[in-house]
Amino acid sequence: KNEVEQSPQNLTAQEGEFITINCSYSVGISALHWLQQHPGGGIVSLFMLSSGKKKHGRLIATINIQEKHSSLHITASHPRDSAVYICAVRGVHGGATNKLIFGTGTLLAVQP
């Protein structure tokens, strides 16, 4: 079983819909990252969080440390949000503090 699991793997939405992508992890962490990767493109950091909730524009990220779970929400989705969304966690023990463990990503397609 992967240490970081994302769901769903693929998601198709209509423009304007509210979208939720989930990330569950099985290790103790010091931080969780949400990343965005456009097709054929580079990777951009969206959020880094260790507790609570963060908001940036139409994007909201939440984390529940006790349940080892995080969600990424997109409000009023737009075709330009189409991308792969990647969850990554950084562990708390020894050398692992420098190492990120990545999920396999959620491919989001927003149709006009």
Next chain:
Amino acid sequence: NAGVTQTPKFQVLKTGQSMTLQCAQDMNHEYMSWYRQDPGMGLRLIHYSVGAGITDQGEVPNGYNVSRSTTEDFPLRLLSAAPSQTSVYFCASSYGHGSGEQYFGPGTRLTVT
């Protein structure tokens, strides 16, 4: 600031050839790392560095060498390319010892035939 830059963007190698993927950052970040991205798998750490002169192995280091002679540059060397090294390679950097926000380069798509 250019951020994190990588060259080349695309490369085709024959089995057994060697090459160096270049990575540079202009943000004075101490921490730099190399990942490979393969279909159906999460990004996997190849090597990382917490500062000039200091490197360490990641999850999948075999077949790759790194060095860190300056804060800015972190090249990745393929010693003898194999088809299993066909992948997209990303360099990343962050402040501190990797505890901060990660900044990724645009990636290098490598094909080994």
